[in-house]
Every structure is written in C-alpha cells, then in structure tokens.
Amino acid sequence: MERAGKASVTHRLYGLLEQIAPPLVSVVIALAISSLIIWVVGYDPVRAFSALFDGAFGGPRQIGETMLRSTPLIFTGLAVAYGFRAGLFNIGAEGQLFMGGLVAAWLGVALAGLPTMVIVPIILVAGAAAGMAWAFIPALLKARVGAHEVITTMMFTFIARYIVSWLVTGPLKAPGQIPQTVQLPAESMLPKFTDILPELGTGRAHLGFVVGIALAVVVWWVLKHTTLGYEARAVGFNPWASETGGISVSLTTVKSLCLSGALAATAGVTEVIGLHGRLFDQFSAGFGFTGIAVALLARNNPLAVIMTAMLFGALSAGSGTMQLQADVPSKVVFIIQGLVVFLVAAQQLAVWLLRPFKARGGVENA
Amino acid sequence: MDAALLEVREVTKRFPGVLANDKVSMSLESGEIVALLGENGAGKSTLMNVVYGLLSPDGGELYYEGHPVKVRSPRHAIDLGIGMVHQHFMLVEPLTVTENIVLGNEPTKIAGVIDFSTARKAVAEISKRYGLAVDPDAVIRDLSVGMQQRVEILKALYRGAKILILDEPTAVLTPQEVRELFKVVRSLVDEGLAVVFITHKLEEVMAVADRVVVMRDGRVVGEARPSETDMAGLARMMVGRDVVFRVEKKPSVRGETILEVDGLEVLDERRLEAVRGMSFDVCAGEVVALAGVSGNGQTELVEALTGLRRPAAGSVRLSGKDITHASARQSIEAGVSHVPEDRHRRGMVLEFDLAENMILGDHRLEPFSRHGVMKPTEIARVTEERVAAYDVRTPSIRVLGGALSGGNQQKLVLARELGRDPKLLIAAQPTRGLDVGAIEFVHQQILAERDSGKGVLLVSLELEEVQGLADRILVVYEGRIVKEFAAGEASDEDLGLYMTGGGGDKFAESTEVSVKGLGT
Ligand SMILES: Nc1ncnc2c1ncn2[C@@H]1O[C@H](COP(=O)(O)OP(=O)(O)O)[C@@H](O)[C@H]1O
Ligand SMILES: [Mg+2]
Numbered sequence: 001m002e003r004a005g006k007a008s009v010t011h012r013l014y015g016l017l018e019q020i021a022p023p024l025v026s027v028v029i030a031l032a033i034s035s036l037i038i039w040v041v042g043y044d045p046v047r048a049f050s051a052l053f054d055g056a057f058g059g060p061r062q063i064g065e066t067m068l069r070s071t072p073l074i075f076t077g078l079a080v081a082y083g084f085r086a087g088l089f090n091i092g093a094e095g096q097l098f099m100g101g102l103v104a105a106w107l108g109v110a111l112a113g114l115p116t117m118v119i120v121p122i123i124l125v126a127g128a129a130a131g132m133a134w135a136f137i138p139a140l141l142k143a144r145v146g147a148h149e150v151i152t153t154m155m156f157t158f159i160a161r162y163i164v165s166w167l168v169t170g171p172l173k174a175p176g177q178i179p180q181t182v183q184l185p186a187e188s189m190l191p192k193f194t195d196i197l198p199e200l201g202t203g204r205a206h207l208g209f210v211v212g213i214a215l216a217v218v219v220w221w222v223l224k225h226t227t228l229g230y231e232a233r234a235v236g237f238n239p240w241a242s243e244t245g246g247i248s249v250s251l252t253t254v255k256s257l258c259l260s261g262a263l264a265a266t267a268g269v270t271e272v273i274g275l276h277g278r279l280f281d282q283f284s285a286g287f288g289f290t291g292i293a294v295a296l297l298a299r300n301n302p303l304a305v306i307m308t309a310m311l312f313g314a315l316s317a318g319s320g321t322m323q324l325q326a327d328v329p330s331k332v333v334f335i336i337q338g339l340v341v342f343l344v345a346a347q348q349l350a351v352w353l354l355r356p357f358k359a360r361g362g363v364e365n366a
Numbered sequence: 367m368d369a370a371l372l373e374v375r376e377v378t379k380r381f382p383g384v385l386a387n388d389k390v391s392m393s394l395e396s397g398e399i400v401a402l403l404g405e406n407g408a409g410k411s412t413l414m415n416v417v418y419g420l421l422s423p424d425g426g427e428l429y430y431e432g433h434p435v436k437v438r439s440p441r442h443a444i445d446l447g448i449g450m451v452h453q454h455f456m457l458v459e460p461l462t463v464t465e466n467i468v469l470g471n472e473p474t475k476i477a478g479v480i481d482f483s484t485a486r487k488a489v490a491e492i493s494k495r496y497g498l499a500v501d502p503d504a505v506i507r508d509l510s511v512g513m514q515q516r517v518e519i520l521k522a523l524y525r526g527a528k529i530l531i532l533d534e535p536t537a538v539l540t541p542q543e544v545r546e547l548f549k550v551v552r553s554l555v556d557e558g559l560a561v562v563f564i565t566h567k568l569e570e571v572m573a574v575a576d577r578v579v580v581m582r583d584g585r586v587v588g589e590a591r592p593s594e595t596d597m598a599g600l601a602r603m604m605v606g607r608d609v610v611f612r613v614e615k616k617p618s619v620r621g622e623t624i625l626e627v628d629g630l631e632v633l634d635e636r637r638l639e640a641v642r643g644m645s646f647d648v649c650a651g652e653v654v655a656l657a658g659v660s661g662n663g664q665t666e667l668v669e670a671l672t673g674l675r676r677p678a679a680g681s682v683r684l685s686g687k688d689i690t691h692a693s694a695r696q697s698i699e700a701g702v703s704h705v706p707e708d709r710h711r712r713g714m715v716l717e718f719d720l721a722e723n724m725i726l727g728d729h730r731l732e733p734f735s736r737h738g739v740m741k742p743t744e745i746a747r748v749t750e751e752r753v754a755a756y757d758v759r760t761p762s763i764r765v766l767g768g769a770l771s772g773g774n775q776q777k778l779v780l781a782r783e784l785g786r787d788p789k790l791l792i793a794a795q796p797t798r799g800l801d802v803g804a805i806e807f808v809h810q811q812i813l814a815e816r817d818s819g820k821g822v823l824l825v826s827l828e829l830e831e832v833q834g835l836a837d838r839i840l841v842v843y844e845g846r847i848v849k850e851f852a853a854g855e856a857s858d859e860d861l862g863l864y865m866t867g868g869g870g871d872k873f874a875e876s877t878e879v880s881v882k883g884l885g886t
Pocket of ligand 1: 406
C-alpha cells in the first residue's frame with residue numbers, strides 16, 4: 001500500500017535537488033541561448049561572458065557594484081516571494097518601493113542633525129511602514145470584497161509614481177533645473193562599506209546589502225518558525241482548510257500583503273539613503289518588477305532570493321564592462337535576463353498547467 | 367473449449383518504488399459481470415489501464431478472443447471493443463449528450479459535415495436498447511453526475527464495446543443512482559456484453575457481480591462467486607485478516623448535555639434556507655447520527671456548528687456556553703472538533719507535511735507554539751506519537767499530506783481532531799471513500815471517543831454506518847429533522863422512507879413512490 005520507505009535524509013536531499021535543479025537549468029539554458037545570439041550577431045561569446053564576469057566579480061570594486069545592484073532586488077524579491085507564499089501576487093512592489101523612497105527622502109531631511117545610528121533605523125522602519133500602508137488598501141479590498149490584488153496593487157503603483165513625480169517637480173523640488181529633492185545630509189545616509197573600512201575598496205556598495213541578507217534570513221525564519229508564517233503558507237496552499245483550522249483567511253491576507261509591502265518599500269529606502277541621497281522620478285530601474293523574476297527564479301524561497309538577486313545584480317553590474325571590453329551592447333544583458341525570466345516562467349507555467357493532471361492522479365489513488 | 371473473451375496472463379507493471387501489478391492473471395467471458403475487488407492501492411486501476419491501452423505492461427500478455435494482442439492505445443482498445451469509464455469523466459462539458467457520444471466517431475454527410483440527425487437517431491437507439499434513458503440534447507454540464515456517467519457508458523456502447531470496464535463507478539453516486547446503475551449493468555450483460563466492475567465495497571460485489579476477483583498488494587489473492595461466499599470471506603481475502611463489520615458497541619452511558627441546538631436556521635450560498643429550524647441536543651457519552659440524503663442541509667448545519675458559516679437564526683450552546691456566533695477558531699478552542707466531509711478541501715493541506723497538518727487549528731497553542739514562535743521539536747514529538755497511535759502508515763512525518771492514501775489521510779485528520787481532546791466531535795461522512803480496514807478503524811475511534819465521555823455528532827449518508835454507530839438517529843429532510851429513532855428502533859427501510867420525505871401523514875402521497883424507489 002505504501003511507497004517504498006525512504007530514509008528522511010535522502011528524502012530531503014532529493015527534495016532540495018528537485019528544488020534547485022530546474023532554476024539552475026533555466027539559467028544555463030538562458031546563457032547558452034544568449035551565447036548563440038551573441039555569436040550569430042557577430043561577437044565572440046567567450047569574450048563577452050568573460051568580460052561580463054570580470055565586470056561583476058573581477059575585483060573588489062566590481063564585487064561592490066554587484067552587491068549594490070543586488071540590494072534593491074533582494075528586498076523586492078523577498079516582497080514578491082512572501083506574497084506568493086501566502087497565495088498573493090504582489091505585482092505592485094514598485095509602488096510600495098516608491099512610497100518607501102518618498103518617506104526616506106522626507107525623513108532624511110526632517111531628522112537631519114540626529115546621529116546616523118538614530119536616523120537610519122527610524123527611516124528604515126518608517127519607510128517600511130509606508131510600504132505597509134500603501135499595500136493595506138489593496139489588501140483590505142481583497143479581504144473585504146475580493147478585488148484582485150494584481151489589479152489593485154498595479155493601480156496603486158501608478159498612483160505612487162505620479163505622487164512622487166508631482167512632489168519632485170513641485171512641493172519637494174530642490175532649487176535648480178532638475179526635478180529632484182535636496183541632497184540628504186551625510187548623517188542621514190546608510191554608510192558605505194568603505195566608510196567603515198576604506199581598504200575594502202568596494203566602491204558604492206552600502207550596508208543596505210547586509211540589511212537585505214539579514215531580512216532574507218528573518219523572512220525565512222518567519223515563514224518556517226512562526227505562526228504568522230505558518231498561517232500565511234496555509235492560506236496560500238488551501239484557504240478552505242485554513243478556515244476550517246480556525247485561521248482567518250482575510251486577516252492573513254491583509255497581514256501578508258502588508259508585510260510584502262513593507263519589504264518592497266525597504267528597497268526604495270535603501271536606494272535613497274544608501275545610493276542616491278535624494279529622490280527623483282527615475283530612482284528605481286523597475287526593481288519592483290524585476291523582483292517578480294527574482295522571486296520566481298528563487299521559487300519563493302527567501303534564502304534563494306539572495307542568490308537570484310545577486311545573479312541579476314551581477315548581470316547588471318557586468319554589462320558595462322561587456323560593452324567596453326567585448327564591444328557587445330550592454331542591452332544584450334536584457335536578453336539574458338529576459339531569457340532567464342522566460343524560461344523560469346515557462347517552467348512554472350508548465351508545472352501550473354500540469355497541476356490538474358497531477359491532482360487528478362492523486363485523487364484517483366486516494 | 368471456447369477461448370475467453372479476454373484473458374490477462376501474468377501482467378506485471380512497475381512504477382518507481384511500487385510493484386503495482388505482480389504477475390496478475392484473470393479472464394472475462396461474454397455475458398458476465400466480474401467485480402475487481404481490492405483496497406485502495408491494490409492495483410485495480412493499473413491493471414485495467416493496461417487492458418485499456420493507457421499503460422504498457424512491463425511483462426505478461428493479453429489475449430482477446432483467443433488471440434494475443436498488444437493494446438497500444440485507448441483508441442486501439444476501442445477498436446478492439448474494449449471501453450472504459452474512468453472515475454473522472456472525460457466529457458466535454460459545454461457540448462450536448464449526442465455531441466459527446468459521437469465525438470471522434472461522428473457520422474458525416476458529404477464534405478465532412480456532421481450528420482446530427484443520424485447521430486441523434488443512433489444515440490436514441492442504443493439508449494433505448496440498453497434502457498439507458500437520457501436526453502440526447504441536454505448539455506453535459508447541466509446533468510447530474512449519475513447522468514454524466516450514463517453518457518460515458520453510452521459513449522462506449524456507441525463505439526461498439528463488447529467489454530465495458532467501470533472504474534469505481536459508484537464512488538460518485540447517490541444510493542438511488544447506485545441501484546439504477548446496477549440495473550443498467552445487468553441489462554448490458556443480458557445483451558451479451560462483459561463488464562468489469564472495479565470496487566472496494568463488498569456490498570456492491572454481493573449485489574451485482576457474477577464472479578469476483580480479489581486483489582491485494584498488486585497480486586490476485588483469490589477468486590469467488592458471491593453466491594458461494596459471504597462478505598466476511600471476501601473481506602478477509604481483500605484485507606488479509608479478519609474484519610469486523612459492526613464494531614462491538616457497549617451500551618451508552620449518557621452524561622450531561624454537551625451540545626444544544628435550538629431553532630437553528632442557516633442559509634446556503636444562494637441565500638436559500640438550507641437548515642430550516644433544527645433543534646436537538648447531543649449528550650456526553652452518546653453518538654447522535656444525522657441520517658439523510660445528501661443536500662438536505664447537513665453541510666450547512668455542520669458549517670454553522672463549527673463556526674464556518676453564520677446562522678441566520680436560532681442558537682447553539684456548548685456545555686451551556688453560547689457559541690452561536692463563534693468563529694471557527696473560537697469553536698475549536700471551545701472544544702469542538704470537526705472531521706470535515708471533504709478531506710482534501712477542508713480537512714487538510716495537501717502541500718503541508720504530516721507534522722504541519724497535525725497542528726492545524728492548534729498551531730497557536732502550547733505546546734506547539736509560544737508567543738507566535740513554533741516549537742519544532744514538540745510538534746515533531748506529538749506528531750510521531752499520534753501517527754503511531756492512530757496507525758497512520760507513512761515512511762516519515764516529513765511526507766506531504768497529499769502523498770498519503772485516503773485512509774491514512776483520514777487517520778491523520780482523526781489523530782489531529784481527537785488528539786486535542788475535544789468535548790464534542792462532529793464527524794461528517796468520516797468514512798467516505800475509505801476501504802473496509804480503514805472504515806473499521808474510524809468506527810472504532812468514534813466509539814472510543816463516545817466511551818470516554820465525549821459527545822459525537824455523526825453526519826452520514828450510509829445507513830449501515832448510522833445503524834452501526836448511533837445511539838440516537840435524527841433523520842433530516844429538506845433542512846428539518848423529520849424523525850427521531852432510538853438505536854435499533856428503525857429498519858433501513860424506515861430510515862429510507864423518512865430520508866426521502868415519506869413517513870409522516872402529510873407525505874402520504876409521496877410515500878408509495880418512495881417505498882418502491884427504495885426496494886432493495
Ligand atoms: N502513475 C503512477 N505513478 C506511480 N505510481 C502509481 C501510478 N499509478 C498508480 N501507482 C501506484 O500503484 C499502486 C496501485 O495503484 P492503483 O492501480 O491506482 O490502485 P487501485 O486502483 O487498486 O486503488 C499504488 O501504490 C499507487 O500508488
Ligand atoms: Mg483505482
């Protein structure tokens with residue numbers, strides 16, 4: 001009656017492999033297809049990729065650049081992943097990110113004069129709270145009237161972007177031609193690694209990266225070891241069984257989407273107080289959307305998000321060197337990114353499409 | 367000597383880690399109904415999927431009308447004259463009965479235009495010949511499950527099946543539909559067909575089969591004629607040990623009142639009144655069974671009692687405390703345990719492992735968590751204990767709930783619901799889809815709960831279960847309790863009568879019809 005019993009260790013190892021293999025294969029295939037494209041359009045793929053690698057990991061400065069570019073993606077990746085685990089598609093991480101950036105730019109000036117050790121934590125918390133608040137209304141709409149979060153969080157992204165656009169061209173505009181807020185004072189900024197240890201030579205990389213890794217561990221722990229995460233996963237898998245088990249589905253939905261919003265907003269905060277030192281229209285290169293790809297590739301595993309965010313960060317950091325040294329347009333990186341996303345999505349789509357058949361087999365053998 | 371219509375010789379089929387069929391042999395003659403009996407996972411579906419060309423065997427041969435054949439595909443099976451109706455129907459829902467039946471074999475006029483009048487005529491003709499009445503123009507999605515099954519059978523007949531394989535055909539049917547199906551099957555063999563009837567229910571074997579082939583763990587363990595054996599003998603073959611059908615029941619020791627339901631009214635999704643003023647109570651140390659045909663308000667009642675649905679009127683009290691408007695969480699914490707009728711939807715999270723499933727509903731409480739932080743060691747310890755105590759067969763508690771067989775899933779749900787030591791157990795169709803061994807276990811647990819002084823409310827569609835377990839029987843019909851019986855007071859016929867709206871004076875007219883309809 002039972003399947004052959006397996007020792008639980010091999011069982012887990014196998015499970016791990018089963019999890020890691022498909023995204024890894026996607027990445028490898030994406031690289032292979034990209035090489036082919038690079039070769040077909042007349043460049044040398046070996047040179048292109050070694051230049052890309054060089055640009056991403058060739059030295060401390062390059063590594064720093066990779067860390068810098070991964071930082072916002074860790075947060076947005078975590079945000080989307082947490083949402084997915086609770087059965088929610090937070091497509092509006094970008095909007096929450098904007099609200100986080102806005103609050104950071106405002107508080108960074110408003111709190112000027114206080115020591116960094118005080119300001120930065122306050123900004124981080126307040127920025128996260130802003131993202132939470134921004135996700136709260138879509139969450140409430142979902143919980144109360146069932147409005148789909150894909151629509152509502154997207155709408156709220158537009159609203160957030162227009163608010164920021166308006167503020168940086170009007171009320172919060174710094175003197176001068178450019179629509180941007182004033183430069184934050186040094187004490188409001190997240191320190192760079194080199195501020196602490198100049199010998200590191202990691203260029204623009206800042207402590208936001210460490211915050212990201214810490215948050216990834218926290219999110220992993222919350223999902224695995226707290227009732228909050230347990231309830232989120234239960235609702236994500238099966239709202240009816242959750243309800244029967246006394247879990248409030250609507251409350252869990254609200255909590256989960258708000259938490260996701262808080263994580264996404266942190267990306268905006270660290271971009272403002274870690275990198276730019278101010279807010280402007282284009283301060284996010286669509287990190288909220290890339291976060292979806294980061295989460296999918298990581299299969300919504302918070303620890304894997306660190307790795308996948310770094311992969312995307314490395315591609316972005318290395319693209320300039322690739323252009324310089326191998327003459328390959330840096331835009332080729334978008335092709336690679338696109339292919340990775342496409343292959344991962346296609347694979348998940350296949351799993352999703354096959355689900356009814358799997359379920360059917362399961363029921364028949366019940 | 368004539369060759370058999372179909373002969374299966376030493377068929378072997380392996381799946382990763384499982385020997386699903388181990389040198390299985392059986393034969394089939396025209397004009398007979400062979401029941402293929404076995405517990406879930408015995409290998410019945412696998413064997414018939416091999417015959418139907420859905421699976422290719424790893425060894426063994428098939429002989430059709432005396433000739434060796436290799437069935438390459440279902441298409442090939444159909445061409446040979448082998449039809450199969452799966453547990454899950456393969457009909458196109460938006461199309462009509464006729465369209466579905468002729469699909470893939472459409473009579474055409476010139477230029478490939480489907481000839482619908484010929485098609486309708488052909489369908490009407492076979493439907494008449496085999497006594498399978500069905501409206502040829504009805505759209506599938508509007509038909510009941512029983513009717514859809516009929517369409518599946520017609521489809522096989524239309525394609526000229528000489529052998530009809532039915533995989534657990536009664537699992538989805540109401541008792542009335544089951545009786546109808548038996549008549550249909552009988553008329554098919556009278557017309558010369560051969561029928562393979564897959565089941566794990568002994569009563570069905572006794573009621574319909576000419577011959578029974580019993581499978582266990584991928585092997586054929588016996589063959590018999592129902593007239594020459596009895597249920598106990600078949601059960602022993604099927605399970606491999608003696609099985610008790612009616613669990614020994616001590617006399618009930620009634621204690622104080624646990625559940626008091628007064629004038630309860632509950633609306634369904636469409637906002638129609640599903641429960642129309644029910645009043646009853648359940649005492650400590652007794653099993654109260656709610657007997658009724660499916661869809662008479664039982665689901666809504668149970669949801670209202672467990673905090674999953676707000677009652678429209680009336681009150682519910684648990685040990686004197688008002689829980690009418692309690693949430694599911696408050697209801698659990700007040701001491702109500704619930705074994706839901708739909709295991710996969712409400713009973714458990716298939717994607718959770720056994721430990722995670724074991725704490726569902728208690729996950730916020732000690733010893734499983736404290737201040738919102740879970741305690742994995744405690745969770746694992748309790749899960750291991752309960753898995754052992756409730757005989758959940760699994761290689762490890764890290765296996766996903768969805769990987770267990772139905773019987774083991776139900777044991778898991780019971781282990782959770784009884785493990786928290788409730789005051790009241792509400793068990794809705796607790797043995798649905800289970801095989802005899804598991805049914806026996808569930809029944810024993812329910813009675814043990816009663817004997818330890820808990821109240822039990824059992825909701826069941828199975829008269830045998832109701833008769834076997836209940837100390838009091840409440841018959842529900844159209845959202846009302848129409849009759850109460852003490853244990854042993856009512857015959858199955860009495861119950862059937864009230865369950866279908868007969869019995870009372872004001873139902874005098876419909877009584878006759880119902881009695882006839884129920885004749886067993
Ligand atoms: N497609 C499959 N892949 C792997 N194992 C399977 C598959 N189908 C059935 N099995 C296994 O083969 C055994 C027999 O299953 P099945 O023939 O469905 O049993 P039954 O129909 O008697 O309930 C079970 O252990 C089941 O888990
Ligand atoms: Mg089967």
